[in-house]
Amino acid sequence: MAIEKIIVLEDDAIVRRNLEQQLRNRRYDVAAVETIAEAQDYLNRDNFDLIFLDVRLPDGNGTDLLKAIQLRPQKPLMIVMSGFGTVESAVDCMKNGAFDYLIKPFSAEQLGVTLKKAEEFTQLVRVNRYLSQDNEDSSCELLGQSPAMENLRQLIRKVAHTQATVLIQGESGTGKELVARALYRASTRASAPFIKVNCAAIPENLIESEFFGHERGAFTGALSKREGRFELAHGGTILLDEISEISPSVQAKLLRVLQERELERVGGNRTLKVDVRVIATTNRRLDESVEKKEFRQDLFFRLNVVPIHIPPLRERLDDVPLLAQEVVRRFSRKHGAQAHGLTPEALRALQAHHWPGNVRELQNVIERAVILCADCALLEPEHLGFAAPAATVSSPQSAVPSQHLIVTNPQPTTPTVDSGLATSNGNGFLTMAEVEKRHILAALSRCQGNRTHAAKMLEISIRTLRNKLHEFDGEMERAEMAE
Numbered sequence: 001m002a003i004e005k006i007i008v009l010e011d012d013a014i015v016r017r018n019l020e021q022q023l024r025n026r027r028y029d030v031a032a033v034e035t036i037a038e039a040q041d042y043l044n045r046d047n048f049d050l051i052f053l054d055v056r057l058p059d060g061n062g063t064d065l066l067k068a069i070q071l072r073p074q075k076p077l078m079i080v081m082s083g084f085g086t087v088e089s090a091v092d093c094m095k096n097g098a099f100d101y102l103i104k105p106f107s108a109e110q111l112g113v114t115l116k117k118a119e120e121f122t123q124l125v126r127v128n129r130y131l132s133q134d135n136e137d138s139s140c141e142l143l144g145q146s147p148a149m150e151n152l153r154q155l156i157r158k159v160a161h162t163q164a165t166v167l168i169q170g171e172s173g174t175g176k177e178l179v180a181r182a183l184y185r186a187s188t189r190a191s192a193p194f195i196k197v198n199c200a201a202i203p204e205n206l207i208e209s210e211f212f213g214h215e216r217g218a219f220t221g222a223l224s225k226r227e228g229r230f231e232l233a234h235g236g237t238i239l240l241d242e243i244s245e246i247s248p249s250v251q252a253k254l255l256r257v258l259q260e261r262e263l264e265r266v267g268g269n270r271t272l273k274v275d276v277r278v279i280a281t282t283n284r285r286l287d288e289s290v291e292k293k294e295f296r297q298d299l300f301f302r303l304n305v306v307p308i309h310i311p312p313l314r315e316r317l318d319d320v321p322l323l324a325q326e327v328v329r330r331f332s333r334k335h336g337a338q339a340h341g342l343t344p345e346a347l348r349a350l351q352a353h354h355w356p357g358n359v360r361e362l363q364n365v366i367e368r369a370v371i372l373c374a375d376c377a378l379l380e381p382e383h384l385g386f387a388a389p390a391a392t393v394s395s396p397q398s399a400v401p402s403q404h405l406i407v408t409n410p411q412p413t414t415p416t417v418d419s420g421l422a423t424s425n426g427n428g429f430l431t432m433a434e435v436e437k438r439h440i441l442a443a444l445s446r447c448q449g450n451r452t453h454a455a456k457m458l459e460i461s462i463r464t465l466r467n468k469l470h471e472f473d474g475e476m477e478r479a480e481m482a483e
Contacts, residue, residue, distance in 0.1 A: 002122035003049040008032045009039045010054045015104065019052060022111060035059045047216060047224050048076045050118055055082045063096060070097045074224060077118050127193045127232050142178055143326055144319035148311045159306050160186035167303045168281040170310030172464055173360030176281040177241060179310060184237045189277055192236030197229045200242035200461040208250055209266050218267025230263060233276045242461055243280040244289055251296045258302040313355040313362065320351050327363050328379065331370040339370050342379045349386035385435055440468055
């Protein structure tokens with residue numbers, strides 16, 4: 001519910017009681033007062049979402065309070081009521097911040113229309129405030145012409161128009177969020193909010209508040225009421241990214257939301273109904289997590305109504321040329337570089353790679369190559385950090401169709417390579433594992449050891465970063481044992 005607490009400021013006792021009762025029948029919390037002083041007292045003690053404001057009051061003019069409200073950090077919507085309404089007074093009130101203007105007496109139908117407009121406006125403001133903080137690039141599309149991608153797009157078309165809960169599983173970097181956004185855009189909720197929650201990036205002690213919101217004073221630092229992500233997604237879709245990372249206690253509360261579509265804020269006792277479609281993603285096998293008692297079986301069943309598995313990039317290498325060309329085009333434009341294609345040798349090198357990091361790794365490799373080869377028209381294998389495979393390779397997946405090589409006004413260039421990439425591994429270039437390791441450690445150094453900030457800079461989850469650092473520690477231990 002976007003609007004919960006309302007003040008009715010009206011000096012006529014009959015009108016005040018009648019409006020108060022109508023609002024209470026609609027399940028709003030109502031404070032009914034007859035003076036500006038009483039209204040200000042309530043506002044100083046609590047946050048309100050809406051005020052019905054009479055113009056003529058015993059201790060002043062309602063427009064004075066209307067102007068004063070605009071200076072407050074927490075501004076409730078103001079609906080002015082008057083029995084002596086004129087066009088001039090209505091215009092003046094709207095200029096001073098009123099949301100609507102009602103002429104007394106007004107019917108229950110008029111009240112309902114006004115409340116509906118106020119609810120929709122409040123929801124829109126809150127969602128926009130959240131979305132303005134979400135700077136993640138979501139412009140990429142699901143590219144690929146392999147049978148696996150065609151099957152995936154066909155499944156998305158079948159599922160999108162339903163209201164079913166969807167569980168998207170796949171390795172890190174395969175594009176799980178892109179699939180979730182594709183489901184949302186093709187759904188009947190496409191004009192409603194799409195709210196994302198990165199479960200792995202939120203501290204465990206805050207995730208319940210992020211999910212369900214909190215009331216003022218619920219805990220230290222809760223200075224005002226806050227709506228949770230489920231409330232923000234009301235009428236739309238919520239994406240629970242990396243759902244496997246939530247604690248057992250939150251799993252139990254999330255199960256109730258999925259079953260009953262209702263919740264309570266932290267520190268509150270009001271039950272709120274929410275209408276949301278749930279899409280969840282994970283790079284783990286949740287069925288295995290259930291067997292290990294790390295994830296609730298009943299929650300898994302609730303999430304796994306429609307399972308979608310995204311194949312890793314190594315299982316659809318035919319899509320690499322198309323993906324690579326699109327990524328070159330995008331990063332060349334972003335960085336003002338001249339690269340507009342890849343040589344056949346570079347494409348063969350890309351298709352010969354195993355891609356443990358999937359599409360995200362492909363993007364990182366090509367972005368780095370575009371930057372290092374800022375004045376080159378075509379990317380060569382050395383710009384990618386790969387050795388060119390033998391040209392005699394003739395398997396279907398390694399063959400590079402000529403239509404994938406997009407070259408416009410080719411110019412002869414001499415490839416340049418950053419000497420800082422030279423190593424003693426025999427081929428003159430770092431292995432991808434070593435490039436990844438140095439990149440991660442450089443990000444940690446820049447963030448002064450703050451793993452959360454480093455993960456955000458690298459566009460990976462904090463759990464992925466921890467796993468990588470654990471791998472690096474293991475490599476060091478093995479090296480010491482070998483010595």
